[in-house]
Amino acid sequence: MEPSSTPQEVPAQEIQPQVAPPSSDDGSRERGLLSNGGRLLLTGGVSTIEGAGGGGLVPWALIGGYGTRNELGASAFFTGVDTRDFTLASYGGAINFRNRVELSIAHQNFNLREVGNALALGNRYTISQTILGAKVRLFGDAVLEQDSLIPQVAVGVQYKINDDKTVVGGALGLDREDFDFYASATKIILSKSLLLNATVRLTRANQYGILGFGGLGGKDRDYKPQFEGSAAYLISRKLAVGGEFRTKSNRLEGALGGTSFREEDAWDAFVAYAPTRNISVTLAYARLGQIALRRQDGAYASLQVGF
Numbered sequence: 001m002e003p004s005s006t007p008q009e010v011p012a013q014e015i016q017p018q019v020a021p022p023s024s025d026d027g028s029r030e031r032g033l034l035s036n037g038g039r040l041l042l043t044g045g046v047s048t049i050e051g052a053g054g055g056g057l058v059p060w061a062l063i064g065g066y067g068t069r070n071e072l073g074a075s076a077f078f079t080g081v082d083t084r085d086f087t088l089a090s091y092g093g094a095i096n097f098r099n100r101v102e103l104s105i106a107h108q109n110f111n112l113r114e115v116g117n118a119l120a121l122g123n124r125y126t127i128s129q130t131i132l133g134a135k136v137r138l139f140g141d142a143v144l145e146q147d148s149l150i151p152q153v154a155v156g157v158q159y160k161i162n163d164d165k166t167v168v169g170g171a172l173g174l175d176r177e178d179f180d181f182y183a184s185a186t187k188i189i190l191s192k193s194l195l196l197n198a199t200v201r202l203t204r205a206n207q208y209g210i211l212g213f214g215g216l217g218g219k220d221r222d223y224k225p226q227f228e229g230s231a232a233y234l235i236s237r238k239l240a241v242g243g244e245f246r247t248k249s250n251r252l253e254g255a256l257g258g259t260s261f262r263e264e265d266a267w268d269a270f271v272a273y274a275p276t277r278n279i280s281v282t283l284a285y286a287r288l289g290q291i292a293l294r295r296q297d298g299a300y301a302s303l304q305v306g307f
Contacts, residue, residue: 040143041237041274043188043195046282046304047077049090050131050158050208051106054184055244056268056284056300058228060197061154061186063137064104065096065306066277072097075306081286083296087111092131102156104133110210115293121167128163129209142188142195151187151196158182160209167211172252174212178204181223193235195242199228206252207263207291215251224249232272240272248289264289268300280304 044065045053053064056079065073073096081088092106108129116125135156142152162168162176169176182201188194202223204213214221226249232242245267252261270284284300 040188041277042232042234042240042272042280043143044096044306046272046280046302047075047079047092047094047104047106049079049081049088049106049108050160051077051090051092051094051104051133052135052156052158053094053096053102053104054197054199055230055232055242056270056282056286056302057244057246057266058197058199058230059135059156059182059184060199060230061137061140061152061184062142063096063099063102063135063154064094065102069099071099073307075304077302077304079300079302081288081298081300083286083288083291083298085115085293086113086291086296094133100137102133102135104131104135106131106133108208108210118293119167125167127167127210130161130163131209132159132161133157142186143190146190151185153183153185155183156181160205160213162209162212164212169212172212172216174206174216175204175214176212178209178213180205180209182228193233195230195232195234195240197230199230201226201228203249205249207248211252211261220251238274241270242272243267243269262290264295270300278306280306 045060045062048054048056048059052059053062054060065075076093078091088110090106090108094102094104096102110127112125116122135154137154140150140152158180160178168174180201180203182199184199186197202225204223206212226247228246230244232240234240247265248263250263266288268284268286270282272280272282274280282302286300287297
């Protein structure tokens, strides 16, 4: 599909993603609707727990927020995850440069609650981590290029800084700073109201970096590829449901005795709602796999404000 030579921005609220664009013999109606560069509600994604635009766990190739090719955009988020034994609070923001580049920052507080006492760390001991991210769209346009099978593709990097010197840097003796690298491909099929995403990540992180990077004693330090996937169905222009899956490397199993530090894959099922262009709310059931004592699952809630 060829975009018009003088694209004009159209407010995202005026486009109904759950309704396939009316067809005609020459497809002119569809081209007129999509070639203007507008952004659909929810297609900028929400903010992941690591700050990048995407789902709750998985970054997408879409640049977060609603800034278009002629605009700058910004967003801020707060996310809380409450599982059987732990809580995770993540907050931060991102800047969107002309729907091409995304810069993000996130800060995570992982609270051990009563587990801290069991590990002789004290009740509600907290491990904190800061994540600086950058993502660049290489090619493709998931919204405008409906006539093409080529997805939108982006690459990103996340610099993770773990603040914990007692457990991660001390008792475990693991690296506290490292990079994740990822590539994402996202396709939106407007006629089916469907979003599909696949991400490949190279990482040395244990539990997203909350338990540091690499193996004990300087072992198992190589980057390992991990797969991450998302699917979402747009029920209406304001409401989407979907799920995510994310594999994780398993470097610490048995290293400290038994299988207490086994790392398992994670998944979630979510509902995202955007009451206005500037606000979105996401609720999910998250299964994060085994963390320390046992498998962790529970509620996920996130609020994002964007401009």
